[in-house]
Amino acid sequence: MTLKDVIEAKSKAVPAPAVTLFRVLPFDARIRDVIYDYIPYIKSVEAPIIDSWPVQRLRYVLQLQLAHFVYPSATHTRFNHSLGVMHVAYKFMNQLLSRAEVQANQLPREPLQLLLRHPREVLLATRIAGLLHLSLIHISEPTRP
Numbered sequence: 001m002t003l004k005d006v007i008e009a010k011s012k013a014v015p016a017p018a019v020t021l022f023r024v025l026p027f028d029a030r031i032r033d034v035i036y037d038y039i040p041y042i043k044s045v046e047a048p049i050i051d052s053w054p055v056q057r058l059r060y061v062l063q064l065q066l067a068h069f070v071y072p073s074a075t076h077t078r079f080n081h082s083l084g085v086m087h088v089a090y091k092f093m094n095q096l097l098s099r100a101e102v103q104a105n106q107l108p109r110e111p112l113q114l115l116l117r118h119p120r121e122v123l124l125a126t127r128i129a130g131l132l133h134l135s136l137i138h139i140s141e142p143t144r145p
Contacts, residue, residue, distance in 0.1 A: 039087045082131050089130035
């Protein structure tokens with residue numbers, strides 16, 4: 001097969017479907033955010049987690065610990081950070097799932113089938129993991145017995 005034949009064959013090939021940017025979860029509420037403008041969430045599922053004490057206590061823990069003594073505007077909290085991580089993790093996993101659908105024949109079968117069989121569950125688990133990621137690892141957090 002010559003180079004010309006390969007080029008002709010590729011030009012006749014069916015184009016891959018476009019990668020969708022977002023899978024839509026049933027978002028019905030949103031939180032105002034300084035960086036991302038609004039972060040959508042599912043009120044019936046995510047609000048009880050966001051409103052729980054383990055997450056709400058993050059409002060009182062500074063993300064950059066003691067850096068605000070040197071940089072006075074470095075005062076964002078673990079709560080703000082966790083909401084942003086939840087949002088970015090959703091966007092990342094969304095892209096990953098979309099690309100997995102397009103490139104299904106090039107990826108390992110079992111993990112791919114699990115992801116594609118339960119995309120909403122995967123996206124929701126990603127959001128919750130982003131919200132709750134490592135909340136007790138900072139030196140400035142008070143510890144309780």
